[in-house]
Amino acid sequence: MAKITVRHIAEMKQRGEKIPMITAYDYTTAVLADAAEIPIVLVGDSLGMVVLGHESTIPVTMDDIIHHTKMVARGNKNSLIVADLPFMTYQVDPSEALRNAARLLQEGGAHTVKLEGGENIAPTVRRIVQCDIPVMGHVGVTPQSVNAFGGYRVRGRTAQQASQIVKDALALEEAGAYAVVLELVPAPLSRLISEKLTVPTIGIGAGPDCDGQVQVLHDMLGLFTDFVPRHAKQYANLGQTIRDAFCQYAQEVKDGSFPTTRESFTMDEAILAELEDL
Known part of the structure; x- marks a missing residue:
């Protein structure tokens, strides 16, 4: 597999080629993802739950993400490495968000960053992209908003929610995001958004019509036993x-x-x- 860049990801959508993406949090799994020719590897703040043992992603810090991104960058030489910006590292103001995004590239070795939110966060996305740091967006269920949402529930079934998710995705594209994650969004709505956007959509619990799919490593391998999300498929039961x-x-x-x-x-x-x- 040749070294993957954001340009390659855009070309995959143009060709109608589906885009696999998985999480990785350490050197060993990063090496395996590279060997499997997975084009995108995400160092997600999901590590807060599946690695660090927290109840949500909210306690995850910049130091946590940087620490794990370093491991992944050492092990994976060909995939596009995306690192999550943790809770409250990009919401205060665009300048702070830019500094933290730069840290994930300079200190962690990531190639791009991911952040949650739509219209409300679009100016921040634009500011980061203007400084040549590629940004992946994330709408629908945004885990860092779990306290506001009252849990991890499908969003977009009501007209108001569906309309806002479409507006959020379009705003991220207009701000310069190179891809948008759709999480726990009804499949028909994901299909509509995927057709409207020129950039790729990456689904997680969002149906088969997204341009790509992302799964949490520990879910798909049966390593995380606290609960198994409905949208996750277990390809192995390594926990047992x-x-x-x-x-x-x-x-x-x-x-x-x-x-x-x-x-x-x-x-x-x-x-x-x-x-x-x-």
Whole structure:
């Protein structure tokens, strides 16, 4: 796979080629995503829940995102690396947002940033893009607004909500976003937005008609067991596999069947004899 840039992502939409995107939070999974030729890797603030153990994405800090983005950047040399701007790192004013976006590129090694919001955040998107930092937008259910929304529920079923999501997506495109994530949006509405926008849409719980799809690594691999979102498909159940391996290891240590001579090392018996006389 050639090095992916925002230009390649735009060309994929133009060709009608679907765009896979997954999250990654460390070196090992970043290497695997690269080997699988995943074009976009997201260092999402979802790490707050699936890695750091928080109840939401809100406690995630810039230092958290930068720390994990560094790992991903070291492991993945070909995918487009997107890093989330955490809660309240871009809402105060565009200048602060620009500084934080720059940190994700300079310190973290990301290629682009992602932030949540629509019309309200469009001026900030424009300011960041004007300084040549590519921005991916995010509308529909925006997890950083979980307290305002009262939970993670589908948005866009009412005329008012649907109209606002369309306006938000168009505002992000007009502000210069190179792609827009649609999260927990009814499939027919996602199809409409995907047709209206010239930039790619990336769906998560938004139906099959988006230009691409994104999934949280821990959901698709069965690693996060607190709950399984309806929109997530488990391609493996590594959580159970790992539990079984842990149980087998613990039992073998207890009964003495691990380690064996195969996992051990030898030494010169003469040297050992000398040591016994000490």
